Amino acid sequence: MLWYALRRLALFVPLILGVVAVTFGIMQLVPGDPAAVLLGDEASEEAVREIRRSLGLDRPWWVRLGSYYLDLAQGDMGISYFQNQPVADAIRQRVVPTLEVAVVALLISILIGLALGVAAAFWRGTPVDAASMLFAQLGVSMPVFWFGILLMYLLAIRLDLLPSIGRGPPLAGALGDAILGRPAALVDSLSHIAMPALTLGLTNAAVISRLVRSAMLETLGQDFIRTAHAKGLLTFRIVFVHALGNALLPVVSVIGLRFGALLGGAVLTESIFGWPGLGQLAVSAISQRDLPLIQGIVLTFAVAFAIVNLLVDLLYAVIDPRIRLE
């Protein structure tokens, strides 16, 4: 296991270096001059040259990439053009809100995805199966931003059950309060998280449920299941202990991939629900063409994604010895 973990970590480092290089490369695609973007169209040539020099843009690209690596190693992502603060600080304030929604959404998608997938496989060929798979097909085809708007219309505007935009108190603190017997903050916090998390969670649940169903069907057709039946074990036990245990493996592996979709979906849901996270910051950074900030956010998303995939792979190896013995 240690050997596998080391090998997997050895792949992680070049991946991160590559991700930084690609992010840097994309920013070089910007047509025209970042200095001109910063100063507007009517800037004098001298002013542009001055700002180019102060931003280090007059140096060749490999020098800039090298110094970008060095800066990043010290946690320095540059200074935002328009936020009047270091990029790292602007990002740090936005990470927790985005993670809150992502984690709640992931929980929702796993619970509902598992329930629907198991039900569909267990009652294969019945209306339960057809209904779950219809839900899954609709969920896969549903653009996340439209689903968010539908939820907002139904739950906030028509039924007036939930606040339509904004964030409540931080979830972690509210959880602590609730444990100490003061649940008001938690209710407030969750009522704000509910819609963005449901938006992301349900569309992801659709993907997971299809995967669970096919993994369950594959497992239920295998010899050891027949043996379990022959031994006279309860069907309930066979489905939930024998089959589900094996069907969980592909689910674990896909959660890493779905996390990427969650992060991408966060950009859309945060802008719909006015959620003060990284996605919303990304939208305003792109509108303002705040290049260092865009670069920093893209990198943060990619690194978060890589870390989750690393953890998922390690978890997978813990559950399934076949992987680490390869």
Added chain:
Amino acid sequence: MKSLFGNLSLTIGGTIVLAVILFALFGTLVSGYEPEQMNMKDRFSLPSSDHWLGTDNFGRDLWTRMAVGARVSLTVALCSVAIAVVVGTAVGIVSGYLGGAFDLVTMRIVDVFLGFPPIVLALAIVAALGPGMLNLTLSLAAIFWTEYARVVRSVTLAQREADYVTAAVAIGAGNSRILFVEILPNVVGPIIVLATLGIGTAIIAESGLSFLGFGIEPPTPTWGWTLSYGTRYLRAEPWLSTVAGLAIMITVLGFNLFGDGLRDHLDPRGIARRIRSAPRQ
């Protein structure tokens, strides 16, 4: 049961896809309105015999505007998937056949591209290049090509050692004959399945970026942008954003059903499915 389901998917999906293509091609001709033609006396009307899909906040005919949006969405989706298929297939087949250092380097590049959450990568590229149809198409192709590279590479690796390839080598076939005549036909089925599903994904991505205002710039009546400005009137006039949302969802549903139906016929070994959900090593 399964094949019946598959055929049903194929029929329903194929019908929707065909209908959307016809709508994109001829929708503006049959409506009798121009996409920018305003009529302030007839704002926010619901579907009627005058306006088949109703009108927007300026009284513009939504049928006509949705047809223009369909043209944009389909063009961007088809072109970006086509570029991704060509680039991905070329990289994958050469990488799988040559192996060695070339394979190692290209697969690490693929890994780096896969290291970004897809929409975030597309956003970054559009943010750098600026909005517009061509830039949007390129940015989507940049997130899609890796999938085809991986599928084609894995099939090529598996087929490289097959007896018929050895036989082709024995009779003196050159590399290009082996790659394009012997190995390539094996990947055509899975690629068609993946590409059909990919068009659905591309339409969602395109309309998502246009929704944010970073895809195709207004005043082009893209589905995503119509949905976005429709939400300003959500409380009183929910129909406007509903039309756009339904257009996106039905179209994507059509391509997804069609792709799922094709899978039973073109990809019996499930190569496309396995690659799509394989754990990332």
